Amino acid sequence: MVNIRQSDIAKELNVSRVTVSKxxxxxxxxxxxxxxxxxxxxxxxxxxxxLIATQLNSRKTNTIGIVIPDLENxxxxxxxxxxxxxxxxxxxxxxxxxxxxxESVEKRNIENLIGMRVDGLLVCNSQETTDxxxxxQIKKMKIPLVFFDRVAVGSGFSSVVFDxxxxxxxSLEKVFASGLRRIAHFAGYSGVNIxxxxxxxxxxxxxxxxxxxxxEWIIEGGYELNDGRNSLLKLLALNDLPEVIFAxxxxxxxxxxxxxxEAGLSIPEDIGIxxxxxxxxxxxxxxxxxVINQDPRKMGQLAAKVLIDEIAGVHGSxxxxxxxxxxxxxxxxxxxxx
Amino acid sequence: MVNIRQSDIAKELNVSRVTVSKxxxxxxxxxxxxxxxxxxxxxxxxxxxxLIATQLNSRKTNTIGIVIPDLENxxxxxxxxxxxxxxxxxxxxxxxxxxxxxESVEKRNIENLIGMRVDGLLVCNSQETTDxxxxxQIKKMKIPLVFFDRVAVGSGFSSVVFDxxxxxxxSLEKVFASGLRRIAHFAGYSGVNIxxxxxxxxxxxxxxxxxxxxxEWIIEGGYELNDGRNSLLKLLALNDLPEVIFAxxxxxxxxxxxxxxEAGLSIPEDIGIxxxxxxxxxxxxxxxxxVINQDPRKMGQLAAKVLIDEIAGVHGSxxxxxxxxxxxxxxxxxxxxx
DNA sequence: ATGAAAGCGCTAACAC
DNA sequence: GTGTTAGCGCTTTCAT
Numbered sequence: 214m215v216n217i218r219q220s221d222i223a224k225e226l227n228v229s230r231v232t233v234s235k236x237x238x239x240x241x242x243x244x245x246x247x248x249x250x251x252x253x254x255x256x257x258x259x260x261x262x263x264l265i266a267t268q269l270n271s272r273k274t275n276t277i278g279i280v281i282p283d284l285e286n287x288x289x290x291x292x293x294x295x296x297x298x299x300x301x302x303x304x305x306x307x308x309x310x311x312x313x314x315x316e317s318v319e320k321r322n323i324e325n326l327i328g329m330r331v332d333g334l335l336v337c338n339s340q341e342t343t344d345x346x347x348x349x350q351i352k353k354m355k356i357p358l359v360f361f362d363r364v365a366v367g368s369g370f371s372s373v374v375f376d377x378x379x380x381x382x383x384s385l386e387k388v389f390a391s392g393l394r395r396i397a398h399f400a401g402y403s404g405v406n407i408x409x410x411x412x413x414x415x416x417x418x419x420x421x422x423x424x425x426x427x428x429e430w431i432i433e434g435g436y437e438l439n440d441g442r443n444s445l446l447k448l449l450a451l452n453d454l455p456e457v458i459f460a461x462x463x464x465x466x467x468x469x470x471x472x473x474x475e476a477g478l479s480i481p482e483d484i485g486i487x488x489x490x491x492x493x494x495x496x497x498x499x500x501x502x503x504v505i506n507q508d509p510r511k512m513g514q515l516a517a518k519v520l521i522d523e524i525a526g527v528h529g530s531x532x533x534x535x536x537x538x539x540x541x542x543x544x545x546x547x548x549x550x551x
Numbered sequence: 552m553v554n555i556r557q558s559d560i561a562k563e564l565n566v567s568r569v570t571v572s573k574x575x576x577x578x579x580x581x582x583x584x585x586x587x588x589x590x591x592x593x594x595x596x597x598x599x600x601x602l603i604a605t606q607l608n609s610r611k612t613n614t615i616g617i618v619i620p621d622l623e624n625x626x627x628x629x630x631x632x633x634x635x636x637x638x639x640x641x642x643x644x645x646x647x648x649x650x651x652x653x654e655s656v657e658k659r660n661i662e663n664l665i666g667m668r669v670d671g672l673l674v675c676n677s678q679e680t681t682d683x684x685x686x687x688q689i690k691k692m693k694i695p696l697v698f699f700d701r702v703a704v705g706s707g708f709s710s711v712v713f714d715x716x717x718x719x720x721x722s723l724e725k726v727f728a729s730g731l732r733r734i735a736h737f738a739g740y741s742g743v744n745i746x747x748x749x750x751x752x753x754x755x756x757x758x759x760x761x762x763x764x765x766x767e768w769i770i771e772g773g774y775e776l777n778d779g780r781n782s783l784l785k786l787l788a789l790n791d792l793p794e795v796i797f798a799x800x801x802x803x804x805x806x807x808x809x810x811x812x813e814a815g816l817s818i819p820e821d822i823g824i825x826x827x828x829x830x831x832x833x834x835x836x837x838x839x840x841x842v843i844n845q846d847p848r849k850m851g852q853l854a855a856k857v858l859i860d861e862i863a864g865v866h867g868s869x870x871x872x873x874x875x876x877x878x879x880x881x882x883x884x885x886x887x888x889x
Numbered sequence: 890a891t892g893a894a895a896g897c898g899c900t901a902a903c904a905c
Numbered sequence: 906g907t908g909t910t911a912g913c914g915c916t917t918t919c920a921t
Contacts, residue, residue, distance in 0.1 A: 604900090
């Protein structure tokens with residue numbers, strides 16, 4: 214690799230490196246003629262400043278580190294994309310790491326990013342993560358950090374999350390208002406936050422309507438397509454179909470679509486389906502999936518904004534907690550009764 | 552931010568910084584007792600090495616820069632994911648930048664990454680990119696670079712691309728062999744490589760079978776869902792339906808699905824559809840989309856491997872050109888005739 | 890207006 | 906075995 218340095222420009226012009234350094238940064242010390250000369254020479258030689266060196270003595274890298282569980286999940290890739298967007302607009306670079314839902318990888322990534330002296334961190338915990346020691350250390354080091362979507366609780370950092378519980382309650386109220394009353398829930402494991410909050414929302418919504426809970430209609434499973442398939446088969450075996458299925462996420466909903474069609478059930482006539490998701494995916498379902506919209510771009514943007522503000526010292530030392538409301542997008546997959 | 556330095560450890564132990572530096576890197580100079588002491592102290596103080604400083608004098612960052620057009624496109628997010636995977640496994644970090652299909656952003660990203668002194672670059676050109684001057688400069692600077700998917704031709708760098716033309720030819724041969732003969736093509740603009748190669752494959756396949764080309768069955772459009780919708784409407788207006796539509800990509804195919812269903816055509820009975828895509832998306836189509844498989848993980852992995860090998864000096868100065876064969880995955884959306 | 894000296898945190902080369 | 910010196914490329918005093 215052949216890199217041009219400021220000293221090369223200085224030699225070319227027979228001036229000192231300092232003059233060059235100042236000229237390039239448009240320092241008032243330097244005459245405008247000199248500046249022109251320096252800029253011309255740097256163009257000519259193809260000078261690209263060494264940010265590593267700059268960063269070393271400014272102790273600022275203008276770089277944000279992201280730790281995300283899985284880029285193959287479009288929800289997360291949209292989030293990452295919007296974070297990169299927002300960061301770039303605000304003159305920050307982004308180092309993106311993927312934890313693959315592994316706690317150990319998450320930890321390694323974070324140490325790596327701190328080693329790179331990023332100015333701040335955007336972190337979504339892996340599903341496995343339970344040990345929060347590293348986060349206490351980050352707190353001690355006073356490195357700005359914002360959690361998004363999944364939060365290591367009690368660590369005292371800012372966070373941006375969805376209001377899943379109310380999202381479920383509000384959405385189900387709309388469903389009830391349309392005359393539908395028999396709703397099953399394809400739930401995630403209740404150990405995980407996501408699964409827990411969404412299920413609680415479901416239960417609370419039923420309670421409000423004084424609709425008795427049918428335990429057999431809460432079918433617990435994972436978060437992938439096959440889990441949705443299996444849950445639908447379990448539901449069929451009951452010989453007691455609900456009017457609508459409320460799925461814990463879009464992949465589970467898709468699995469339910471598949472099994473439903475294989476079983477000869479048409480959506481939404483024989484059975485309706487809706488679930489957590491985001492607007493961009495509705496089109497990938499036929500009929501279009503009704504979703505409780507978790508706007509990933511909004512989350513990414515907000516988290517990045519909170520972090521960058523925090524780096525700038527906007528919030529002082531008070532962590533900011535942002536809860537994003539979810540909107541119910543009624544599409545083809547659920548048929549209103551009235 | 553509060554960061555512990557080697558000198559802090561040195562002070563703590565009343566030794567020189569160099570001893571600490573060597574001990575931490577397990578240098579043979581240092582006694583094992585001293586090493587233990589140093590490691591214990593660094594643990595205790597929560598020392599995290601400053602990679603910026605290390606990089607400054609090693610002139611190696613162990614970091615790869617990626618420039619990708621759009622993370623919202625799952626094809627690219629899978630590629631990015633697999634690159635990060637491969638890089639991480641090989642002890643490289645990744646700085647990911649997104650060009651949003653803008654030439655100017657692409658250029659800015661590259662300069663930024665070079666400024667960060669990444670050890671190498673993985674680049675997919677934006678759709679707009681025509682000016683390749685920056686790439687000549689990179690060549691001069693001897694910075695390793697590998698293009699993937701879209702290549703600034705004539706710049707003399709290694710590349711990893713799909714063999715779109717043969718993918719089309721081979722796939723169409725299978726379709727023909729099953730007895731289907733009337734195939735339309737929803738094409739991209741022929742100005743762009745992708746659009747051009749795929750269309751040429753289509754034409755060549757017809758030629759081989761001595762099937763006359765119907766110009767009105769080559770419907771040119773963009774690469775998004777709505778383009779597929781519009782193309783299908785244009786096709787319907789002809790009152791001369793083909794048996795199968797060959798779509799330039801999955802989003803166009805999806806648009807065709809939508810319009811077909813709205814027009815009361817069922818797939819594959821009334822009309823078959825297949826297109827370029829990758830295996831993970833077939834399930835999102837109902838019926839499952841038959842695809843000419845462009846495996847994004849394979850592309851990401853290979854490109855990352857070629858680059859990392861190149862950084863290690865494996866290929867000398869000879870650019871490597873890798874062409875990935877595409878496999879035809881016959882799914883539900885096309886019905887075999889025999 | 891320009892430049893010399895010192896230092897960011899770490900490491901390689903060379904003493905002791 | 907341990908420490909001293911010098912330097913990575915840049916910027917920030919402080920002289921001139």
